[in-house]
Amino acid sequence: MRKQIYFNLLKTWLDALLKYQLSHENMPETDGALLCPACMVVHGRCHDAVYPLIYMAEQTGDPKYLKAAKKLFAWAEHLLCDNGGFYNDAQSQWQGITAFSAVALYDILRFHGHFIDAGWKAEIEERLRQNSEWVYQNIDLQSTININYLAAAAAVMAVSGKYFKREDYQCRAGELAQLCRQHFTEDALIFGEGSPRQEITPKGCRPVDIGYNVEETLPSLLLYAQTAGDQEVMAAVKESMHRHLAFMLPDGAWDNSMGSRSFKWTYWGSRTSDGCQAAYALCHEQAVFQEAADRNIELYQKCTHHGLLYGGPDYFVHGEKPCLHHSICHAKVLATVLNHGLPEFSGLKLPVETAKTVQYFKALDTYKIKKDQWYITFTGYDHPYMKGGHASGGAITMLWHPLTGPVMLSGMTEYQLREPHNMQLSRQSKMHQSLTFRLTYYQGQTEYSSCEDFSVRLTVAETPDQVSVKAEGELKNSHHDGLADPIRYQLDYQCYKDQIKINGRLLNVRQREVEVILPIIGRHTQAFIRQEKELIFDRVKARIRVFTDQQIAEPEPVFSLVPGFEAWKIKIKPDQTDEFAVTIKIQEIKKEGKTL
Known part of the structure; x- marks a missing residue:
């Protein structure tokens, strides 16, 4: 039952995304890319959809998904730099998103390496190698970037270190994870979504963003801990996941009304992050985490119209267009959750529904x-x-x-x-x-x-x-x-x-x-x-x-x-x-x- 809900939603998004794939055989700079109807541009990160498209190709046997994935993968070469990193967009110098691309490539190889042909598999491995080396060369203990990128880099170094048998990568993964551990507050929230990352305000506050924490930082640290077998980080991540549930409303929304980066708040999460299911749905042993993942999925469903995830509950009725970022990023997570499997469980209340009267x-x-x-x-x-x-x-x-x-x-x-x-x-x-x-x-x-x-x-x-x-x-x-x-x-x-x-x-x-x-x-x-x-x-x-x-x-x-x-x-x-x-x-x- 749960698997079918996740699968149907993923297929709905992917089928709609394919309608926006460009076919310009005489213009390789755009051939295979996805054109966003809201922003009227090609988002550089649209190639992250390659992974969920391959998943759907294997599950359904429909060749349209594999064809679309190959075209999108080939198009992404136009944003790949000689240093192994991806530009965020054609007019953006930011390359930190390379870390998220690397994880998606790893998931293709981990879950679907047997499905794709040997030649394309070798290309994916080479791109993963380039992306991973960029992360190793550019994200370290001295980096001043936001915490979500440090956590993602820890995950990349752990999975690539394991895949390529690189001890230096694995060592870096542990160092970055320990640096992230220094960004946990006394009450188990995570700070670091701001500059400077460790800033303490006049009131003693920290740069905390609930949306980025639950949709990127916690999922990345969970992936690191599972890959590296780091039980200390694993325990800290699960404690933090519990604490962040104080911000999940009964309808599955994340209350990020006060977050440092709330300018990207979508009610169900954050505009360009990957989704809380990458943390909550992958902790199979705790039913409350599964409940949280499912309630959030229900909100995705309510915000999906004409096949695409909209940026808020009233976008559609107000006549706003959906940005493709939302469906692309969250499709990755649904593919990962489906690849890991979804245990059945009996529904239960969220912590917020039984919380004490006042929490500070x-x-x-x-x-x-x-x-x-x-x-x-x-x-x-x-x-x-x-x-x-x-x-x-x-x-x-x-x-x-x-x-x-x-x-x-x-x-x-x-x-x-x-x-x-x-x-x-x-x-x-x-x-x-x-x-x-x-x-x-x-x-x-x-x-x-x-x-x-x-x-x-x-x-x-x-x-x-x-x-x-x-x-x-x-x-x-x-x-x-x-x-x-x-x-x-x-x-x-x-x-x-x-x-x-x-x-x-x-x-x-x-x-x-x-x-x-x-x-x-x-x-x-x-x-x-x-x-x-x-x-x-x-x-x-x-x-x-x-x-x-x-x-x-x-x-x-x-x-x-x-x-x-x-x-x-x-x-x-x-x-x-x-x-x-x-x-x-x-x-x-x-x-x-x-x-x-």
């Missing part, structure tokens, strides 16, 4: 709250990976309920193409806006908001009936600088079993126009109802009810590519005392149409 993650200055059926994330994270990146300021970056899914969430505070080759643009630019809850004031064209305050102070108190979260901060711009005459704020969140209350107070306003921006997640095809002091947003199973005594403007339809949701932006004007209050409730809809 020091490396992220982030609280995760579970109050009855509410799942809530508050953050004061202060790692400055980029301008306009993750939110801070004590914002709710995730408010989730099982009857509605996400009610509030935060992606980027200001959308920018930090990685132009790996991100896309929306042609509906006026509607493309941040989904972050914030207090905001404009001085000229410059926005000052609560979500940009990296110095915010968070305090949490818990009683049997409620969890109270208080945030005290200052409105700041995207460079995290305040006004010459600062506007301060206090936010008091009260989390009850049946409702969330947000009380806010502004200080030193001096008649300046400050607004409360409250985006409520919801598709634009689902209308809202406006009453005197209430807005009602219908979902399939429940209604989201938003109450306030303050003046509310007409909700505005907005969308954000990160992490790919439509929403209704509510603007609230504080009262004459510069205060406001909002209450959010979920009202279940019975099958016969009545509400509870």
